[in-house]
Amino acid sequence: MFKLLIDHDSRGFGWTILVLAALVPISLLLSASVGSIPIDWGAVFETIRTGHPSVDYTIVFELRFPRSASALVVGASLALAGLLMQALLKNPLADPYVLGTSGGAAVFALTTMLLGFTHQSVSAAAAVGAVLSLALVIFLSRDAGGWSSTRLLLTGIVVASGWGALISFLLSISQDGQIQGMLFWLMGDVRNGGPGFVHCLVLFSVLAFSLFSSRDLNLLVAGTFKAESLGVHTLRLRFAILIGAGLLTAVAVTLAGAIGFVGLVVPHMMRLIMGSDHRRLIPACLMMGGSLLVITEMLARTVLGPRQLPVGVITAFVGVPLFLYLLRRGSRQETV
């Protein structure tokens, strides 16, 4: 499979992937060691090696590591979802948060929570909400010639604010005891407890599909007719992307609430480094997205420690300026 990923003309790509692959364990170790009670790397290694019950062991394996693992899965899912949505919509500004996909997942999840349902049903509801919301935006912003940037973003923003209003409504009718948890969840909070089997299964299934379709994705961004004329079943591919991106968003939302802009920032960064070939972008975005969120989660609990910030706040601090910059650069290209 590695042969598939590396092209003749890209000696630099191998190095980039190696660096990214190293970044994942490094970010996990860093996250395990840094915090309100610092544990140096040696002690972290020692704990992992011996596995003896100790204070360090409890902090690393019961508090920090599950959160980091969640952050890893959430970051990877969001980055891949963003990449897939950008290919689907042929627009580098698409992102689960900006287009309201996360909002749709959150509304469906919160509703089931309020109705008193448990974990699995909440996740399933989030998945339904995400896919429905994305389908709605695509359906509404489509015109004869495909999707125009402006119309897509406007529709996405309006749908997102619609979900926002529904969320406020749900919060205002909920019980006092539930509100704080729900609010934190919404702001993007990687909670305690690691990712479940289903979350990982979804991530790996969509990853396998994306790698399998990576050359088709390269053609899809060059235009639907163009891809079709080169033998791509575009209808099936686009439908699969819709479901895949929706499911990934649901994974991220059920694990950590609505965290914005990871799906925007990571693919953009990776494109700058290695171009637009999805065979390279998919593994790169996965690793970068994962380790980026692990580090962000670590920052969220240390910057103003022991006070914990919601992770979504930090990603927004980075994401908003970048989004505005991209929007401005994009509009300049259109006018020239």
Add this chain to the structure above:
Amino acid sequence: MTLLHADRIEAGVGNVAACRDLELSLEAGTVWSILGRNGIGKTTLLLTLAGLKPLKGGQICLDGRSLDQLSRRARARKIGLLFQHPEIQFPTTVGETVMSGRHPWIERWRDSSERDQLIVDQELERVGLQGFGNRSLSSLSGGERRRVELAALAAQQTEMVFMDEPVNHLDLHFQTHLMKDFLADCRAKGRAVMMVMHDVNLAVRFSDHLLLLFGDGETTQGPVDLIASEENLSRLYQHQLHRYPAGNEFFFYPA
């Protein structure tokens, strides 16, 4: 040898018909031009013939089999398309773009072979862009991009080549030289070419058959010598055209 046969087909958008009951045989080694006024449905007809838009009536056959029974991959190995307005949203290189033409020939889990790379290099050289492989597509001029697309189309190595306004953005030099070389190569390899043209004189000069779309589904077709008359073309553009001799050939000039 007939590569494609359209059997009483109807194509169009909404209620507007580009052609009705069109009977057309695309023979190996021939070059066709589709002519007609703006918005008459030239592109729609081209995309329909290529199997990318649904037929409104009739049937299209390749080797005695219906076009819609062919798998997408098999179709992409037979029919190649050059689009009028290519979209570039994400940065891509010249080499990657030309290599996309090899897509129907590369197995899903395989990478491009050395032979694919050789074809890409040859085609780039043929359009005068050798050594441009690693250049970003957005750094090229409109005409250079058009040549990259032509190279990608040639790299697809299909028996039928459909082009929507191939001379768009090309300067005079490439309009004549490239089209001449490209079409001569197609003829020599027994490929059939179907192109939508805006310039009557280029169409008359480079193709051997014409298909005129008059609107409302009405069409006429045949060898250039028979079809390219003052009467037909004046009716086609709803404007008087005069035919002037130029050496052994002739050209049309609007009154």
